[in-house]
Amino acid sequence: MKKEFWFIVGSQDLYGQEVLRTVAERAQEMAKELSKVLPYPLVYKVTAMSNSQITDVIKEANYDDSCYGIVTWCHTFSPSKMWINGFTNLQKPYCHLATQYNLEIPDNEIDMDYMNLNQSAHGDREHGFIAARLRTSRKIIAGYWKDEELQRRLGKWMRVCIGVRASQTMKVMRFGDNMREVAVTEGDKVEAQIKLGWQVNTWATGDLVKEMSKVTEGEIDSLMEDYKSKYDIATDNIQAIRYQAREEIAMKKMMDRNGCKAFTNTFQDLYGMEQLPGLASQNLMAQGYGYGGEGDWKVSAMTAIIKAMGKNENGSSAFMEDYTYHLVKGKEYSLGAHMLEVCPSLAADRPRIETHHLGIGMNEKDPARLVFEGKAGKAIVASLIDMGGRLRLIVQDIEAVKPIMKMPNLPVARVMWRALPDLTTGLECWLLTGGAHHTTLSYDVDAEMLRDWARIMDIEFVHIGKDTTVESLEKELLYNDLIWKLK
Numbered sequence: 227m228k229k230e231f232w233f234i235v236g237s238q239d240l241y242g243q244e245v246l247r248t249v250a251e252r253a254q255e256m257a258k259e260l261s262k263v264l265p266y267p268l269v270y271k272v273t274a275m276s277n278s279q280i281t282d283v284i285k286e287a288n289y290d291d292s293c294y295g296i297v298t299w300c301h302t303f304s305p306s307k308m309w310i311n312g313f314t315n316l317q318k319p320y321c322h323l324a325t326q327y328n329l330e331i332p333d334n335e336i337d338m339d340y341m342n343l344n345q346s347a348h349g350d351r352e353h354g355f356i357a358a359r360l361r362t363s364r365k366i367i368a369g370y371w372k373d374e375e376l377q378r379r380l381g382k383w384m385r386v387c388i389g390v391r392a393s394q395t396m397k398v399m400r401f402g403d404n405m406r407e408v409a410v411t412e413g414d415k416v417e418a419q420i421k422l423g424w425q426v427n428t429w430a431t432g433d434l435v436k437e438m439s440k441v442t443e444g445e446i447d448s449l450m451e452d453y454k455s456k457y458d459i460a461t462d463n464i465q466a467i468r469y470q471a472r473e474e475i476a477m478k479k480m481m482d483r484n485g486c487k488a489f490t491n492t493f494q495d496l497y498g499m500e501q502l503p504g505l506a507s508q509n510l511m512a513q514g515y516g517y518g519g520e521g522d523w524k525v526s527a528m529t530a531i532i533k534a535m536g537k538n539e540n541g542s543s544a545f546m547e548d549y550t551y552h553l554v555k556g557k558e559y560s561l562g563a564h565m566l567e568v569c570p571s572l573a574a575d576r577p578r579i580e581t582h583h584l585g586i587g588m589n590e591k592d593p594a595r596l597v598f599e600g601k602a603g604k605a606i607v608a609s610l611i612d613m614g615g616r617l618r619l620i621v622q623d624i625e626a627v628k629p630i631m632k633m634p635n636l637p638v639a640r641v642m643w644r645a646l647p648d649l650t651t652g653l654e655c656w657l658l659t660g661g662a663h664h665t666t667l668s669y670d671v672d673a674e675m676l677r678d679w680a681r682i683m684d685i686e687f688v689h690i691g692k693d694t695t696v697e698s699l700e701k702e703l704l705y706n707d708l709i710w711k712l713k
């Protein structure tokens with residue numbers, strides 16, 4: 227299925243054929259040139275001059291699955307009562323591209339004919355008003371269309387729309403239920419389906435065990451080759467790795483058969499299995515599947531969605547958990563890991579497959595897992611929580627670093643970071659907001675993208691960044707509580 231974005235140009239019929247022809251030609255040129263640098267094609271559809279033309283193209287956009295969003299632009303003035311019927315029916319993400327064809331005002335050349343043709347500044351204001359008046363959810367991107375920063379932001383918004391579709395079609399396969407007594411991994415699955423489109427359902431661990439028994443040695447052999455090509459084998463316990471391969475193949479078959487892109491399991495329900503899936507879950511995440519430990523379906527789906535928003539629709543993003551702190555003044559860091567399951571897309575170097583004893587859970591045998599250090603760089607952690615009556619997405623900016631110590635006895639993948647604005651303020655903000663211990667950590671999706679995503683999905687969004695203070699955040703959360711009760 228092709229993925230494209232539609233370029234819809236607003237105008238009116240008062241300008242004469244020559245002006246309208248020029249507008250259409252320029253719009254076609256812009257769509258063609260922008261498509262060369264954007265991650266998805268921008269397809270010029272129409273220079274719309276009437277209510278019915280706009281309504282028709284928006285109806286078409288709603289029903290065409292290849293259309294992931296619409297981008298509007300006003301080269302001239304487009305009276306925006308013409309847009310009311312269209313916008314009230316719009317079901318696709320919408321970006322108002324506030325740009326103009328020319329970079330410069332031509333000093334000597336400019337006359338009233340030029341002004342007639344080039345009046346984006348005028349048209350954009352009329353266009354902005356009607357979306358504001360209608361409370362239409364939209365992204366506004368302003369600047370010169372050949373500017374790299376504008377192109378980068380438009381590209382990022384397109385990736386957000388890929389995440390919107392990934393959400394609307396998300397199916398989560400749960401093996402067993404949540405870890406007993408844990409609060410934050412719970413939530414209203416009906417609300418999640420209404421708002422986000424997610425279909426979250428449970429399969430028995432016994433179904434997985436049955437599927438595992440049908441996996442052939444030949445299938446395992448070929449997955450072992452894949453492991454060897456991507457990872458260093460740093461254990462003599464080949465049987466443990468083969469067992470993980472068996473688990474991976476069975477889980478992948480069940481998910482693919484049911485159209486699922488994300489899964490959960492829990493160490494409290496591994497009946498009939500020898501090992502908690504470690505390497506198996508990690509290698510599935512490397513292929514773009516979402517994962518959540520302890521039955522955490524919210525983080526699992528978010529991980530799959532955020533991965534889909536990244537490069538090649540499988541970005542450097544992973545299921546993560548805050549574990550422990552280094553609180554030495556001036557060197558404050560968080561250490562993140564999980565019992566086993568961190569996606570190797572975060573790895574700074576080639577991961578190693580190791581086997582170690584795992585005391586927690588029902589493991590009869592030592593599970594194989596990938597061990598590596600996370601990369602340094604700017605990143606975010608994101609957590610979706612159920613506030614009762616609404617969902618809240620929390621995003622915190624972080625700076626990942628090369629871990630400052632080797633930790634040779636820590637048998638899991640690890641990432642070290644400093645939360646913004648600083649560890650303790652960032653922590654106070656995170657706790658105040660109610661963010662979970664499970665997060666999705668991403669190097670290639672940022673807070674702006676997740677803010678855009680949350681706006682489109684119509685859920686609450688809270689960003690903790692370099693300028694956040696506890697005081698300002700406390701007020702924001704108080705206001706949000708009132709607003710979301712009224713909504």
Ligand code: MN
Binds near residue numbers: 520
């Ligand atoms: Mn956990």
